[in-house]
Amino acid sequence: MVVVDGVAKRFRQGATAALETCSLEVRARELLCILGPSGSGKTTLLRIIDGLLRPDSGRVLIGGTEVTAPRPDVAMVFQHFGLLPWKTVYDNVAYGLRVQGRPEPEVRRVVPRYIEAVGLTGFEASYPYQLSGGMQQRVGLARALAVDPAVLLMDEPFGSLDAQTRELMQEELLRIWRSHPKTLVFVTHSIDEAIVLGDRIALMTHRPGRIREIVDVDIARPRDPEAVRLSPRYLELRSYVWQRLRSEVGARGAP
Amino acid sequence: MNALAARQTRRARPTGAPASAFPARMVRLVSLGAGVVAWEVYGRAVHSPIFTYPSAVAAAGVDLVRTGELPSYLGSSLVVFSLGLLLAVAVGIPLGVLMGRRAMVEHAIDPWVNVFYAMPMVALIPVLVMWLGFQTKAKVIIVFLFCVFPVLINTYQGVRSTDARLLEVARSFCSPEGRLWRDVVLPSAAPFIVAGVRLALGRGLVGMVVSEFYTTITGLGYMIVQYANTFRTDRLFVPIVVLMIMGVGLTGLLRSLERRIAPWHVPGQE
Numbered sequence: 001m002v003v004v005d006g007v008a009k010r011f012r013q014g015a016t017a018a019l020e021t022c023s024l025e026v027r028a029r030e031l032l033c034i035l036g037p038s039g040s041g042k043t044t045l046l047r048i049i050d051g052l053l054r055p056d057s058g059r060v061l062i063g064g065t066e067v068t069a070p071r072p073d074v075a076m077v078f079q080h081f082g083l084l085p086w087k088t089v090y091d092n093v094a095y096g097l098r099v100q101g102r103p104e105p106e107v108r109r110v111v112p113r114y115i116e117a118v119g120l121t122g123f124e125a126s127y128p129y130q131l132s133g134g135m136q137q138r139v140g141l142a143r144a145l146a147v148d149p150a151v152l153l154m155d156e157p158f159g160s161l162d163a164q165t166r167e168l169m170q171e172e173l174l175r176i177w178r179s180h181p182k183t184l185v186f187v188t189h190s191i192d193e194a195i196v197l198g199d200r201i202a203l204m205t206h207r208p209g210r211i212r213e214i215v216d217v218d219i220a221r222p223r224d225p226e227a228v229r230l231s232p233r234y235l236e237l238r239s240y241v242w243q244r245l246r247s248e249v250g251a252r253g254a255p
Numbered sequence: 256m257n258a259l260a261a262r263q264t265r266r267a268r269p270t271g272a273p274a275s276a277f278p279a280r281m282v283r284l285v286s287l288g289a290g291v292v293a294w295e296v297y298g299r300a301v302h303s304p305i306f307t308y309p310s311a312v313a314a315a316g317v318d319l320v321r322t323g324e325l326p327s328y329l330g331s332s333l334v335v336f337s338l339g340l341l342l343a344v345a346v347g348i349p350l351g352v353l354m355g356r357r358a359m360v361e362h363a364i365d366p367w368v369n370v371f372y373a374m375p376m377v378a379l380i381p382v383l384v385m386w387l388g389f390q391t392k393a394k395v396i397i398v399f400l401f402c403v404f405p406v407l408i409n410t411y412q413g414v415r416s417t418d419a420r421l422l423e424v425a426r427s428f429c430s431p432e433g434r435l436w437r438d439v440v441l442p443s444a445a446p447f448i449v450a451g452v453r454l455a456l457g458r459g460l461v462g463m464v465v466s467e468f469y470t471t472i473t474g475l476g477y478m479i480v481q482y483a484n485t486f487r488t489d490r491l492f493v494p495i496v497v498l499m500i501m502g503v504g505l506t507g508l509l510r511s512l513e514r515r516i517a518p519w520h521v522p523g524q525e
């Protein structure tokens with residue numbers, strides 16, 4: 001579904017590459033987590049997949065066609081939420097549909113459905129600054145889902161939320177993804193989050209960023225995150241991935 | 256509400272300045288009242304034909320309203336002022352956005368803005384009157400020139416300070432440039448634009464009065480020149496007070512709009 005083929009990116013001439021011959025295949029309707037320490041180029045990779053950034057070499061194919069610019073069938077959920085502060089929840093969720101020129105009757109039909117899916121019914125007229133971080137990111141998620149993308153990209157969407165909200169949002173995401181299945185690329189730096197959510201986990205190396213290894217999670221769905229965290233498979237994966245990441249952290253001489 | 260506002264003002268006072276026992280609003284009113292009374296007392300005592308005092312100005316004002324002179328001249332001034340300002344807003348905002356979004360336009364317009372904004376525009380009035388004539392059109396253009404640069408510059412700066420992350424969100428959702436203006440750039444620049452219009456108001460009033468000095472056919476500026484030449488100081492002060500009220504009123508209106516236009520700037524507000 002999504003093929004990343006030898007993508008490399010260097011932001012400045014002479015600087016260390018942010019990404020180096022990075023290759024990855026995401027299967028249709030799977031939830032793939034990209035896990036890596038901060039600064040390993042996860043955001044850069046996601047921006048390239050979304051068409052926001054052109055790679056220096058290599059290419060990205062989605063559904064067989066090369067990505068050269070942002071496309072309407074790929075949507076992104078941002079770590080910084082990226083909500084328009086001057087628009088209400090309703091208008092933020094409707095944003096993608098409207099800029100893509102969908103007819104207003106369709107907007108009126110679709111938007112309430114996704115507002116309900118993320119549990120924000122009753123907040124349609126609120127502004128982002130009146131909502132908690134978790135609620136703001138629900139808006140971000142609803143906005144991305146509303147355009148019914150074939151591919152959903154999520155860049156550490158819960159990274160700035162407190163631990164409890166974060167776990168709640170993970171459960172919500174699994175529930176929503178079950179009823180609206182998509183090819184989902186989920187970037188995180190949390191091992192726990194990657195195991196709880198992912199079908200597979202792509203481990204990234206630290207600068208220059210590259211996919212080092214892909215781990216099969218192999219935990220049955222539907223998942224209950226609480227139960228997953230108590231399972232032996234979770235502990236096994238956790239220590240395996242941790243070892244791999246630790247050697248990565250060690251490789252750059254950090255404590 | 257008032258007491259609360261006063262308390263907040265006091266808390267915001269830098270340490271070292273003693274907190275006043277009187278509410279700020281009351282002190283202001285008393286100060287203003289004392290000034291007017293002092294003027295009245297002194298003015299009556301002076302007994303000079305070219306000096307005047309508030310009650311005489313008020314009486315002259317009633318006179319000028321009754322004869323219809325003030326309403327008619329105020330009307331013609333307002334037409335000049337509002338047309339010039341509207342034109343400045345209609346040109347300044349789109350041009351400012353273009354400057355902020357297109358490097359080519361930015362480089363093309365930037366030197367002109369620098370030259371005209373830095374120079375005292377009044378210096379151009381005689382030549383403009385010579386070229387454009389004495390009619391409303393000339394005065395509208397002068398007011399426009401006084402107003403357009405603050406609007407243009409503030410819009411441009413507002414556009415440039417748009418959150419790059421939001422621009423990327425718009426790009427990610429495949430927003431066309433026109434929608435981007437409407438959805439992201441203009442709302443984000445709105446507080447800057449309103450502040451620009453507020454600055455333009457003050458300059459526009461100056462442009463209006465001075466252009467009326469030069470064209471001397473009609474308007475508040477014409478009234479001022481006419482009554483100064485005939486030493487009717489009480490009448491002379493009527494248009495001055497009207498200008499004062501216009502300046503304070505319009506600026507206050509824009510300030511309150513500035514505060515209201517971006518409630519998201521105050522996090523956690525209900």
Ligand SMILES: Nc1ncnc2c1ncn2[C@@H]1O[C@H](COP(=O)(O)OP(=O)(O)O)[C@@H](O)[C@H]1O
Nearest residue numbers: 011012018036037038039040041042043044045
């Ligand atoms: N726009 C940019 N300009 C210059 N350097 C950048 C830019 N974006 C990212 N980088 C650099 O590229 C590297 C990878 O960044 P990023 O993709 O944000 O990593 P991650 O999302 O994994 O934390 C970092 O070293 C970062 O400083």
Ligand SMILES: [Mg+2]
Nearest residue numbers: 042043044156
């Ligand atoms: Mg990142």
